[in-house]
Amino acid sequence: xxxxxxDEASGNSGDDGEMxxxxxxxxxxxxxxTFDLDAIFEHTRRTAIERRQRVLEERKKDDQMQxxxxxxxxxxxxxxxxxxxxxxxxxxxQESGSSSDSGSDSDSDSELIGPPLPPxxxxxxxxxxxxxxxxxxxxxxxxxxxxxxxxxxxxxxxxDNPVKKIPDTHEITLQHGTRTVSALALDPSGAxxxxxxxxxxxxxxxxxGMDQALQAFRSLQPCECHQITxxxxxxxxxxxxxxxxxxxxxxxxRDGFNVMECVKGDQYIVDMAKTKGHTAMLxxxxxxxxxxxxxxxxxxxxxVRTWDLSSEKKHKSVFKPRSFQGxxxxxxxxxxxxxxxxxxxxxxxxxxxxxxxxxxxxTKFHCRQAHIPGSDTSSICFSYDGxxxxxxxxxxxxxxxDIRNFKKPVNVATGLPNNFTMTDCCFSPDDKLLVTGxxxxxxxxxxxxxxxxxxSFQRVYEIEVTNASVVRCLxxxxxxxxxxxxxxxxxxxxxxxxxxxxxxxLCVVKNQRKERQAETLTQDYIITPHAxxxxxxxxxxxxxxxxxxxxxxxxxxxxxxxxxxxPGRGGRVAAHGGTLSSFxxxxxxxxxxxxxxxxxxxxxxxxxxxxxxxxxxxAYTHTQPEPxxxxxxxxxxxxxxxxxxKKRKI
Numbered sequence: 001x002x003x004x005x006x007d008e009a010s011g012n013s014g015d016d017g018e019m020x021x022x023x024x025x026x027x028x029x030x031x032x033x034t035f036d037l038d039a040i041f042e043h044t045r046r047t048a049i050e051r052r053q054r055v056l057e058e059r060k061k062d063d064q065m066q067x068x069x070x071x072x073x074x075x076x077x078x079x080x081x082x083x084x085x086x087x088x089x090x091x092x093x094q095e096s097g098s099s100s101d102s103g104s105d106s107d108s109d110s111e112l113i114g115p116p117l118p119p120x121x122x123x124x125x126x127x128x129x130x131x132x133x134x135x136x137x138x139x140x141x142x143x144x145x146x147x148x149x150x151x152x153x154x155x156x157x158x159x160d161n162p163v164k165k166i167p168d169t170h171e172i173t174l175q176h177g178t179r180t181v182s183a184l185a186l187d188p189s190g191a192x193x194x195x196x197x198x199x200x201x202x203x204x205x206x207x208x209g210m211d212q213a214l215q216a217f218r219s220l221q222p223c224e225c226h227q228i229t230x231x232x233x234x235x236x237x238x239x240x241x242x243x244x245x246x247x248x249x250x251x252x253x254r255d256g257f258n259v260m261e262c263v264k265g266d267q268y269i270v271d272m273a274k275t276k277g278h279t280a281m282l283x284x285x286x287x288x289x290x291x292x293x294x295x296x297x298x299x300x301x302x303x304v305r306t307w308d309l310s311s312e313k314k315h316k317s318v319f320k321p322r323s324f325q326g327x328x329x330x331x332x333x334x335x336x337x338x339x340x341x342x343x344x345x346x347x348x349x350x351x352x353x354x355x356x357x358x359x360x361x362x363t364k365f366h367c368r369q370a371h372i373p374g375s376d377t378s379s380i381c382f383s384y385d386g387x388x389x390x391x392x393x394x395x396x397x398x399x400x401x402d403i404r405n406f407k408k409p410v411n412v413a414t415g416l417p418n419n420f421t422m423t424d425c426c427f428s429p430d431d432k433l434l435v436t437g438x439x440x441x442x443x444x445x446x447x448x449x450x451x452x453x454x455x456s457f458q459r460v461y462e463i464e465v466t467n468a469s470v471v472r473c474l475x476x477x478x479x480x481x482x483x484x485x486x487x488x489x490x491x492x493x494x495x496x497x498x499x500x501x502x503x504x505x506l507c508v509v510k511n512q513r514k515e516r517q518a519e520t521l522t523q524d525y526i527i528t529p530h531a532x533x534x535x536x537x538x539x540x541x542x543x544x545x546x547x548x549x550x551x552x553x554x555x556x557x558x559x560x561x562x563x564x565x566x567p568g569r570g571g572r573v574a575a576h577g578g579t580l581s582s583f584x585x586x587x588x589x590x591x592x593x594x595x596x597x598x599x600x601x602x603x604x605x606x607x608x609x610x611x612x613x614x615x616x617x618x619a620y621t622h623t624q625p626e627p628x629x630x631x632x633x634x635x636x637x638x639x640x641x642x643x644x645x646k647k648r649k650i
Contacts, residue, residue: 185233229282295307351367
């Protein structure tokens with residue numbers, strides 16, 4: 001360094017020191033740090049060389065072990081770190097002799113500098129472009145890429161196999177009653193479940209409010225002594241349609257209070273279109289999927305009627321199913337299409353008839369021989385795409401129909417026993433499976449929930465529910481849970497902790513509430529400050545002592561009568577009386593006491609009444625005054641001694 005510059009620097013530093021002393025501080029702060037770049041680069045280069053040698057040694061060991069225990073033909077190359085890959089590529093160039101020693105050293109040094117390469121790239125070509133090696137087919141070594149690809153393949157398999165989407169790993173059982181659960185309904189949000197049965201009851205279940213006891217929070221009989229045949233929430237979830245065995249459908253709100261009751265028609269009118277309502281028992285009903293005020297019912301009077309929630313005095317429109325000869329036919333089930341434009345009904349003569357909602361005279365689609373005539377079609381259901389229709393017949397079959405070609409069924413499944421007029425069939429949320437239940441006679445097997453593939457119509461899965469018939473089934477699309485109603489009064493909910501959402505998962509995690517023990521209520525102490533001392537009650541100092549005294553009192557503790565030690569009929573009898581008549585004879589008829597003098601008979605109990613006052617005296621102990629009797633005077637005694645004829649007559 002030039003000495004003049006050193007002198008100038010020293011002079012500047014002296015000037016800075018003088019200025020700092022004049023201004024009153026020691027200096028102008030810390031000096032800037034200096035870095036030796038040559039030493040840093042040298043240290044980095046040595047570290048890279050050591051790491052490269054270590055990786056090469058490990059690679060040689062791996063190759064030796066693979067040669068010793070080689071079990072497959074192709075071996076997947078190990079994935080090295082970016083710099084290690086570069087070092088390996090450099091070593092391969094040195095071994096092949098394609099480049100000079102100096103060139104390889106400079107290439108390795110240049111490749112070691114820069115950001116790390118992606119793990120899937122292992123080398124560079126001659127132009128410097130990144131090259132991804134081909135993936136061997138018979139590789140035995142597993143990497144992260146293999147795991148990711150396997151997970152993707154498993155997900156694809158799950159998507160392709162709809163059976164794996166069935167939520168049946170867990171279940172809960174709701175005890176509705178002892179008779180058949182003939183109706184199920186779940187609101188659109190999946191928060192509440194409603195069940196109805198042959199015992200006339202409608203029970204409300206709240207998943208968010210239940211605990212592990214699984215008790216319904218409300219039970220009522222909206223239709224008195226009529227069996228419930230169908231329940232359904234509206235598409236907004238605020239009202240419930242109740243269809244029972246009478247001729248009038250009811251609409252309830254979420255809490256079970258009556259909102260509307262359909263009017264009953266005149267049963268003496270021949271033309272059912274002229275009456276204002278149904279005249280015979282109802283079979284089924286459902287809400288319109290788009291219009292929240294409209295619902296539909298079908299009845300044994302041979303009509304399908306639509307109603308408006310705002311006008312309960314008359315139906316909205318009437319659809320009359322007809323047979324091939326033009327005679328009246330009873331519809332057993334009815335439903336709307338998914339878009340609400342079509343109305344379908346299954347009839348007792350085995351036909352399925354579909355109308356346009358706005359044209360109630362002629363059918364739009366009509367299948368004459370859908371099921372065996374005389375067998376009640378228990379359920380019809382449209383698929384989510386609105387083109388396919390599934391029907392569950394009373395002839396132990398389930399059929400799949402395409403409404404565009406409604407003459408022949410697309411697929412038919414047989415061997416499905418059906419003993420109820422409301423056995424369900426429904427589609428899965430992904431529209432790939434079809435679900436229905438089977439009926440069983442008592443003690444002859446278990447009722448099953450059967451799943452069919454929609455495309456091939458093969459029976460792909462079964463769930464044994466209980467030792468009774470499976471009547472109702474419902475697969476909720478939002479919860480991804482399956483609700484089942486059985487013939488022995490149970491409502492089961494099947495779910496999967498991973499695939500299902502909310503619903504039954506909310507109540508199974510809540511511990512059962514402990515019942516509060518009823519506390520013994522003591523007699524209330526009434527404070528009367530102005531009462532006389534004789535009427536004032538003594539204040540109880542200790543509640544426990546008073547409870548102990550009341551426990552010893554047979555009247556306050558309600559001590560039961562002792563049991564009769566001997567046979568008896570028609571009443572309580574003593575041990576020596578076998579019958580009531582013998583008891584009466586022994587105690588009354590054979591009583592030898594002489595009651596000819598009633599005064600003596602009453603005074604016979606005087607001593608016992610005075611010693612043990614049990615009946616009358618305790619009631620007047622506090623209020624009865626002491627009796628004061630007049631004393632006998634001498635004049636009275638003399639008057640008694642006088643003869644009768646000498647007494648004065650008054």
